[in-house]
Amino acid sequence: MAIYFVLFFLTIGAVFILIASIGLLKMPDIYLRMSASTIAGTFGVASMLVAVAIHFYDFGIFLHIAGVIIFLILTVPVGAHMLGRSSHIIGLPMWHKTVRDDMKDKYDHENHTFKTFKKEGELKNDTKEA
Amino acid sequence: MSMENYILNFILPVLTISMLLIFIRVFKGPSLMDRVVALDLLVIVGIGAFSAYAVLYNKQVVIDISLILALIAFLSTVAFTYYYVKGDHEKDKFDMN
Incomplete structure (x- = not known):
């Protein structure tokens, strides 16, 4: 069985x-x-x-x-x-x-961060990652 | 139909056909990420083939391989994606058709 x-x-x-x-x-x-x-x-x-x-x-x-x-x-x-x-x-x-893409143009290629996770003031002060 | 005949004549050919389809995607894949997805699925199909082998020949030792294969699949996928983003991929971006 x-x-x-x-x-x-x-x-x-x-x-x-x-x-x-x-x-x-x-x-x-x-x-x-x-x-x-x-x-x-x-x-x-x-x-x-x-x-x-x-x-x-x-x-x-x-x-x-x-x-x-x-x-x-x-x-x-x-x-x-x-x-x-x-x-x-x-x-x-x-x-x-594809209907929609919410993450379009949200990635910052210089700082390697997403814009939705940071405020505007913090984004300029970040140091660039290696 | 006995169990051995069923596994040898149905289960293992189905797994072989799916491995061939995955290999077509590995060779055809337009970008490197498609190849990474295909290789990840290939390792997972390998776990399934090892489990069918363990049922067929009644060997318990083969089960140990599945844990190692799952570990290696996860680590290779994470390493590929993590370091491919940081590298210089501008020249690879344009070979997609």
Whole structure:
């Protein structure tokens, strides 16, 4: 009976990873590609690791897999956020059907700060970072 | 259909096809950030392939690799993005089509 649960979760994970890779290939923009790959990829790998935990049915393996899943859920959004921030700073173009861009012209390339986070007086007194 | 046949004939080919699609994005990617996203997803698909291998051959040791791969994926992504912004990227900005 446990075999069917293992195969079910493995199938769910593999299909989600396939959807993530198709989204990475077919989306028109780096931000949309990043959204598709991170969300679907994380859920797919978490589902496949749950399948491994059901297959071995051991407490040590369960703790190990819970650690891996929690680590993935914590770190993948952080990496995606840094990727999106860097892509916006270096000026990668968005899709031509994008409706609005709130961070447009908000980055100060000389001081390496965002204008929304600083007042006007503090912006002039900052020293330039290395 | 037994479990080994199902994993060998369905799960692993699906993972292989998704790895091929990700490699197409790695070679095609217009900017370096697309390649970083694709390599990050490639490492995550590698974790999935290792877990399918652990179920197939009944090896518990393979699970240890997944934690190391998750660590390396996060660190490489953060290092790439953090230092690429600070560098001189004006010449890389115009090779996008």
